[in-house]
Amino acid sequence: MDFDLSWLLLGLPIAFVLGWLASRFDLRQLRIENRQAPKAYFRGLNFLLNEQQDQAIDAFIEAVQNDADTQELHFALGNLFRRRGEYQRAVRVHEHLLGRGDLSRADRDRAQHALAQDFLRAGLLDRAEAALQKLEGTRYENEARLSLLAIYERSREWAQAEDVAQKLDESEQASYSARRAHHLCEQAAERVAAADLDGAAQMLREATTLAPQAPRPAIDTAALQLRKGDAAAAFETLKALSERAPLALPLYAAMLQQAAVASQRSGEALALLQRRYVASPSIDVLEAIIALGGAPALPDDARAADAPPPEPRDGYIAHLARQTSLVAASRWLASERFEHEQFHPQVQRSLDQATRPLMRYRCAACGFEAHQYFWHCPGCQAWDSYPPRRVEEL
Numbered sequence: 001m002d003f004d005l006s007w008l009l010l011g012l013p014i015a016f017v018l019g020w021l022a023s024r025f026d027l028r029q030l031r032i033e034n035r036q037a038p039k040a041y042f043r044g045l046n047f048l049l050n051e052q053q054d055q056a057i058d059a060f061i062e063a064v065q066n067d068a069d070t071q072e073l074h075f076a077l078g079n080l081f082r083r084r085g086e087y088q089r090a091v092r093v094h095e096h097l098l099g100r101g102d103l104s105r106a107d108r109d110r111a112q113h114a115l116a117q118d119f120l121r122a123g124l125l126d127r128a129e130a131a132l133q134k135l136e137g138t139r140y141e142n143e144a145r146l147s148l149l150a151i152y153e154r155s156r157e158w159a160q161a162e163d164v165a166q167k168l169d170e171s172e173q174a175s176y177s178a179r180r181a182h183h184l185c186e187q188a189a190e191r192v193a194a195a196d197l198d199g200a201a202q203m204l205r206e207a208t209t210l211a212p213q214a215p216r217p218a219i220d221t222a223a224l225q226l227r228k229g230d231a232a233a234a235f236e237t238l239k240a241l242s243e244r245a246p247l248a249l250p251l252y253a254a255m256l257q258q259a260a261v262a263s264q265r266s267g268e269a270l271a272l273l274q275r276r277y278v279a280s281p282s283i284d285v286l287e288a289i290i291a292l293g294g295a296p297a298l299p300d301d302a303r304a305a306d307a308p309p310p311e312p313r314d315g316y317i318a319h320l321a322r323q324t325s326l327v328a329a330s331r332w333l334a335s336e337r338f339e340h341e342q343f344h345p346q347v348q349r350s351l352d353q354a355t356r357p358l359m360r361y362r363c364a365a366c367g368f369e370a371h372q373y374f375w376h377c378p379g380c381q382a383w384d385s386y387p388p389r390r391v392e393e394l
Contacts, residue, residue, distance in 0.1 A: 071097065071107050078114055087122035094118060109138040116144065125151050142171060154381060158186040181211035182375055182383055185220050192224065200224055215241060215248040216375055222255055231262030235269070242272060248388045249276050250284035251373060257288040270294045281322050283390060287331075290315050327355045327392055358392035 074097050081090035097103060097111040112134055119128035129151055135144035145164050152161035162183035169176040184207035191200035201224060207217040218241040225234035238256045242249055249256075253273060260269030270292045277285045289295065295315035316332035319325055330351040338344050360369040363386055368379030377385050387394060 071103070075110065075114065078118070082114075082118055082121055085121075087118050090118045091115065091122075109135065109140060112138075113140040113143070116147065120147060120151075125155065142168070142173065150381065153376070156186070158183045158190070162187070177210045178214055179383055181207040181214055181217055184210070185216050185375075188220060188224075192227070197224065197228060213244055215245040215251065218244075219248075219252050219255070222252065222259065226255070226259060226262070231259045232265075235259040235263050235265055239268075239272065242276065246276055247280065249273075249280075250282040250390075251388045253282075253285045253288035254291075257291050260292065266292050281319060282393060283319070283325065283327055286315055286319050286328070323393075325392060326351075327358055327390070330355045355392075358390060360391045361386045361389075362391050362394065 074093055078090045078093035078097075081087070081093060094111050094115040098108065098115065103111070112131060116128055116131035116135065119125075119131055129148060132144040132148050132151075135141060138144075145168050149161055149164045149168065152158070152164060162180055165176040165180045165183060168174070169180065184203045188200040188203035188207070191197070191203060201221075204217055204221045204224065207214075208221065211217065218237055222234040222237040222241075225231070225237060235256065238252055238259060241252065242256070256269055256273070260266050270289065273285055273289045273292070274294060277289060295318060316328040319328045320332075330348075333351065334348055357369075360371055361373050362369045363374075363377045363379060363382065365377060365382040365385040366380035368377055369391065370378070373388070374386055376383055
């Protein structure tokens with residue numbers, strides 16, 4: 001059968017027109033999709049700027065559906081989920097990013113860091129620790145170490161905390177020697193609890209070397225020396241500390257008094273405490289003076305010229321002459337005789353209850369109050385945030 005060329009000549013234009021129409025349709029569809037993705041993206045940004053997080057999330061989800069290869073949209077969506085407290089959804093977004101084989105090294109590190117932040121905000125410390133450890137050697141290394149340090153301190157894993165703080169110290173971006181000294185003191189306390197006194201002493205020597213001006217290593221060392229029965233060494237340790245850190249004396253005045261009595265150096269301790277009290281009056285230092293049988297001298301206008309020498313309890317009156325103190329007034333009244341003595345116990349109980357909050361310590365960072373002095377605030381996890389004075393004296 002002969003082939004008719006007229007059909008070929010007629011089919012070529014038709015095929016060309018169909019191909020052209022198909023290409024135009026594909027280009028139009030591509031333009032529509034590309035137009036929709038940026039519109040959704042910018043709409044999400046607008047919602048975000050107006051603090052409309054729900055609408056922003058919906059817009060970003062739409063943008064991701066239209067262009068699933070855009071990493072920035074995934075990061076924005078994951079961060080929004082985390083800010084809203086939807087940590088499980090944030091984790092899924094960042095784990096999806098990490099599972100992609102076409103992700104660059106920089107974006108992979110960024111996704112790993114974001115995933116670690118998700119776990120931290122969710123309180124999943126074990127998973128956060130594992131995620132943060134994978135950031136070693138990346139540009140997020142120091143941030144990861146700071147987060148790891150916070151995790152170890154919160155969970156009281158002091159050996160790991162000290163290792164991380166040492167790496168941060170070696171990076172020379174900031175000094176962590178005082179913090180490392182605290183970690184060593186915490187480990188020493190654990191050794192003391194385990195009856196390993198020699199190990200505790202070694203830890204405290206390292207802490208003193210790291211932070212020679214810090215009061216805690218010397219205070220803990222003196223406590224350990226007293227525990228071992230070496231009161232003379234404890235007294236010398238605290239006496240030297242009173243020269244380096246006189247403002248911290250209220251924290252160890254009672255221990256200094258105890259060591260002085262045990263080592264038969266009460267007179268020397270009394271003179272030291274009285275000298276420091278004149279420079280900086282404190283109820284803790286005053287009570288150590290009174291326990292040693294002494295008392296600060298009363299001002300000239302506070303006692304009669306023919307009055308007998310002051311008794312130890314008159315130290316509270318001397319303190320009141322210097323500064324108002326409900327605690328000192330209550331302590332003085334405790335041994336005072338009244339006309340209606342039968343009511344004295346009830347009055348004293350009321351005063352004791354009123355003064356109890358005044359004897360607390362208060363964190364300068366978060367305001368957390370406690371009867372015990374903390375080197376590491378249980379509220380905000382800050383170090384050395386408690387002034388060494390009671391609430392009444394602040």
